Amino acid sequence: MTGKPSGFDVDLFVIGAGSGGVRAARIAAGYGARVMIAEEFRVGGTCVIRGCVPKKLLVYASRFAHEFEDAVGFGWSAPTQTFDWRTLIANKDREIARLEAAYTANLEKSKVEIVKCRAVLEDAHTVRLVESGARVKAAHVLVATGGTPNFGAHIPGLEHVMSSNEAFKLHELPRRIVVQGGGYIAVEFACIFHGLGSEVTLVYRGENILRGFDDDVREHLRTEMTRRGLRVLCGHTVTAVAKTAEGLETELSDGTKIVSDRVMFAVGRKPNVENLGLEALGITRAEHGGIAVDEYSRTSVPHIYAVGDVTNRINLTPVAIREGSAVSETLFGGRPIKVDHTNIPTAVFSDPEVGVVGLTETQARARFARTDIYRAMFRPLKASLSGRDTTVLIKLVVDGTTDRVAGCHIVGEGAAEMIQMTAIAVKMGATKADFDATMALHPTAAEELVTLRTKSASYVREAAE
Numbered sequence: 001m002t003g004k005p006s007g008f009d010v011d012l013f014v015i016g017a018g019s020g021g022v023r024a025a026r027i028a029a030g031y032g033a034r035v036m037i038a039e040e041f042r043v044g045g046t047c048v049i050r051g052c053v054p055k056k057l058l059v060y061a062s063r064f065a066h067e068f069e070d071a072v073g074f075g076w077s078a079p080t081q082t083f084d085w086r087t088l089i090a091n092k093d094r095e096i097a098r099l100e101a102a103y104t105a106n107l108e109k110s111k112v113e114i115v116k117c118r119a120v121l122e123d124a125h126t127v128r129l130v131e132s133g134a135r136v137k138a139a140h141v142l143v144a145t146g147g148t149p150n151f152g153a154h155i156p157g158l159e160h161v162m163s164s165n166e167a168f169k170l171h172e173l174p175r176r177i178v179v180q181g182g183g184y185i186a187v188e189f190a191c192i193f194h195g196l197g198s199e200v201t202l203v204y205r206g207e208n209i210l211r212g213f214d215d216d217v218r219e220h221l222r223t224e225m226t227r228r229g230l231r232v233l234c235g236h237t238v239t240a241v242a243k244t245a246e247g248l249e250t251e252l253s254d255g256t257k258i259v260s261d262r263v264m265f266a267v268g269r270k271p272n273v274e275n276l277g278l279e280a281l282g283i284t285r286a287e288h289g290g291i292a293v294d295e296y297s298r299t300s301v302p303h304i305y306a307v308g309d310v311t312n313r314i315n316l317t318p319v320a321i322r323e324g325s326a327v328s329e330t331l332f333g334g335r336p337i338k339v340d341h342t343n344i345p346t347a348v349f350s351d352p353e354v355g356v357v358g359l360t361e362t363q364a365r366a367r368f369a370r371t372d373i374y375r376a377m378f379r380p381l382k383a384s385l386s387g388r389d390t391t392v393l394i395k396l397v398v399d400g401t402t403d404r405v406a407g408c409h410i411v412g413e414g415a416a417e418m419i420q421m422t423a424i425a426v427k428m429g430a431t432k433a434d435f436d437a438t439m440a441l442h443p444t445a446a447e448e449l450v451t452l453r454t455k456s457a458s459y460v461r462e463a464a465e
Ligand SMILES: Cc1cc2nc3c(=O)[nH]c(=O)nc-3n(C[C@H](O)[C@H](O)[C@H](O)COP(=O)(O)OP(=O)(O)OC[C@H]3O[C@@H](n4cnc5c(N)ncnc54)[C@H](O)[C@@H]3O)c2cc1C
Pocket: 015, 016, 017, 018, 019, 020, 021, 038, 039, 040, 041, 042, 043, 044, 045, 046, 047, 048, 050, 051, 052, 053, 055, 117, 118, 119, 120, 144, 145, 146, 147, 164, 185, 272, 276, 307, 308, 309, 310, 315, 316, 317, 318, 320
């Protein structure tokens, strides 16, 4: 590439066209910056190609089974259903290809130059395009390379194990599957496969699934999943996987053996930091393995920024998008923006669904002098006719001194949609009294959020010794 008058070929070079990179590129170009973006796989990144979007499509597919069952109590006679995995995957692939094309078109419309290849850093202002060997001089570089599935420590037979990446491309629905992991991806895939008719065993080494979530949420979801027929084995790990005539034989830490058609690990993800040229440049890594950045997403090397999963802060699409946007607003829009990482709502698209925002009870009790807990567990109205054995959990965690609602935790149908709206109130600093002053909308499950009159518990923090 030939140097432009500024001495640079571009004002911003973005490595990785995922959630964070695409947003940063488009915002920067909107301010008139010359922007180039490199993508080694598919434009759209994890979220669009093999994360949030395809996953939610599979979640929708998996929930019809319950709808068919529930319909009977409402007078419907449901003919025998059949499910065709290949149709689902083909339709999903078509939608993902459409989205990829839309992302590409939007970048082009914004005058962002796309290079479909791997890119690495050569020095603080030079990016090398691996395929052609071309070098691009950039005033600023944004590393937005995302993350990759982690398989944990090596075990015999690891070559038979798949990650979420492969789960999206299976040719057939596994009749039996073992999923190892306790985070949201493991739990979601366990529920997807179960809903679609697979016999699922979820194996997790910890004492309960969804580490980091409120303990009541963890317990409630596990109970509900078990009620629906999912086998959840906590306190176990997979020690080996062997191919046998009957299928894949998974051996657990207590010697138990489970035969299945597929074994999937979702035991965490690692930031894509390898072979990018970071070490040679002296770009500091954080303790958790991601690229260390300050509140403006600046790395330890001037002019080089990093956003999204590669920084391993909060690995969610909207967070990567905000971070990418903030970098470009700061650099090219003359509006320095720090991203606020507090009170980020999050969901687990399990069956039933989980939606949470803010502090867990444990976090609140460690932080506040007094913590008030309001909790409702009730049978949803729909279950009265469907006959489904299920309960919804709604829990508010309140700072007892200021009355502010510090956390909200929901397990039940529609939890994700509910929590997005509740997050606005929590972010604004709404108090429990504000919740109480809001008129209920009847009959809904969400009305419980504003009708929780009685405290279920109140805790006073003991003074430190
Ligand atoms: C199964 C699954 C389900 C998920 N569900 C949700 C959800 O429901 N909600 C949610 O908010 N988040 C979800 N996530 C997380 C979400 O997908 C990520 O947080 C988000 O995609 C991060 O965006 P990013 O820009 O940091 O990276 P990515 O979107 O991963 O994009 C990085 C891009 O960089 C490319 N790349 C890497 N190295 C190079 C290189 N050297 N040169 C060129 N290109 C390179 C990669 O190919 C990739 O396209 C899910 C993730 C997974 C895996």
